[in-house]
Amino acid sequence: MRVATWNVNSVKAHLEAVTRWLSEAKPDVVCLQEIKCEDQNFPSAVFEELHYSAAVFGQKTYNGVAILSKLPLENIVRGLPGDTSDEQSRYIQATVVDGSRSATVASIYLPNGNPPDTPKYPYKLAWIDRLMAHTKDLLKQEEALVLAGDYNVIPKALDAKIPSQWMGDALFLPATRAKFQELEALGLTDAFRALHSTAGDQYTFFDYQAGAWQKGNGIRIDHMMLSPQAADLLVSAHIEKHVRGWEKPSDHVPLVVEL
DNA sequence: ATGACATATGAGATATGA
Numbered sequence: 001m002r003v004a005t006w007n008v009n010s011v012k013a014h015l016e017a018v019t020r021w022l023s024e025a026k027p028d029v030v031c032l033q034e035i036k037c038e039d040q041n042f043p044s045a046v047f048e049e050l051h052y053s054a055a056v057f058g059q060k061t062y063n064g065v066a067i068l069s070k071l072p073l074e075n076i077v078r079g080l081p082g083d084t085s086d087e088q089s090r091y092i093q094a095t096v097v098d099g100s101r102s103a104t105v106a107s108i109y110l111p112n113g114n115p116p117d118t119p120k121y122p123y124k125l126a127w128i129d130r131l132m133a134h135t136k137d138l139l140k141q142e143e144a145l146v147l148a149g150d151y152n153v154i155p156k157a158l159d160a161k162i163p164s165q166w167m168g169d170a171l172f173l174p175a176t177r178a179k180f181q182e183l184e185a186l187g188l189t190d191a192f193r194a195l196h197s198t199a200g201d202q203y204t205f206f207d208y209q210a211g212a213w214q215k216g217n218g219i220r221i222d223h224m225m226l227s228p229q230a231a232d233l234l235v236s237a238h239i240e241k242h243v244r245g246w247e248k249p250s251d252h253v254p255l256v257v258e259l
Numbered sequence: 260a261t262g263a264c265a266t267a268t269g270a271g272a273t274a275t276g277a
Contacts, residue, residue, distance in 0.1 A: 009265075009266070009276085010265090010266055010267075013265085013267090034266095034276085036266070036267070037267095060267085060268090061266085061267050061274085061275085062266095062267085062274085062275070062276090112276060112277060113277090114275095114276080114277065152276095152277070154277095166277090168260095169277070170277080171277060207264075207276095207277070208263095208264035208265050209262075209263055209264045209265085209277095210264085211263090212264095251264085251265080251276085251277085
């Protein structure tokens with residue numbers, strides 16, 4: 001099963017790049033983030049033509065997540081459990097049925113958290129706490145689980161071209177990285193890092209500003225975290241860097257994992 | 260630090276992103 005995650009930075013604004021990439025890479029399942037539209041405006045018909053069904057948890061203007069799949073999606077969960085007052089659409093989960101096999105897949109858009117001296121940062125940390133509580137529940141099933149998305153976390157200095165540029169940033173603060181490690185310590189495997197243990201210069205985000213793409217100034221913040229049962233199935237993981245060079249791209253590129 | 264780009268909203272300027 002080929003599973004991908006991609007922060008598309010508006011599914012409508014970047015629909016051409018999204019469909020182009022789906023046709024080229026032919027993933028079975030794609031977790032999308034920052035779709036930036038409400039459910040009724042999600043371009044489902046365009047994806048159906050490419051043989052993808054969609055589970056959508058949208059929101060106007062900001063956030064919004066979805067799962068596209070060529071395989072049947074069941075048991076759809078919209079919203080991260082643990083805080084009914086949270087109005088931001090940042091989590092959707094579904095069971096992907098592949099014949100006799102199945103996997104639980106979640107599309108995650110973890111809060112950015114900047115600036116760190118505002119309520120946005122504690123919201124980010126609390127959101128990770130909620131994700132951990134939910135993950136503990138999911139791990140009890142002892143089945144294949146894929147938590148894929150834009151984590152807005154640079155796990156290590158290796159994951160940034162210029163680490164010094166991110167000191168003090170919510171994506172790289174020690175408290176952020178510590179919480180991400182706590183999440184991993186629940187028993188999750190960072191699929192990309194597991195297969196490329198010392199590889200630097202492998203980034204999923206290049207800012208639109210300051211010629212970041214042209215300079216290769218990127219960060220690795222989109223991740224696929226696997227339960228032990230999913231990690232056992234891990235075959236390959238790679239970043240679709242070339243997509244960033246297309247016309248009118250998202251500032252993130254897809255991450256693809258073969259299970 | 261700010262906000263050089265980019266997006267959505269809505270019709271100019273502002274909020275947000277990372």
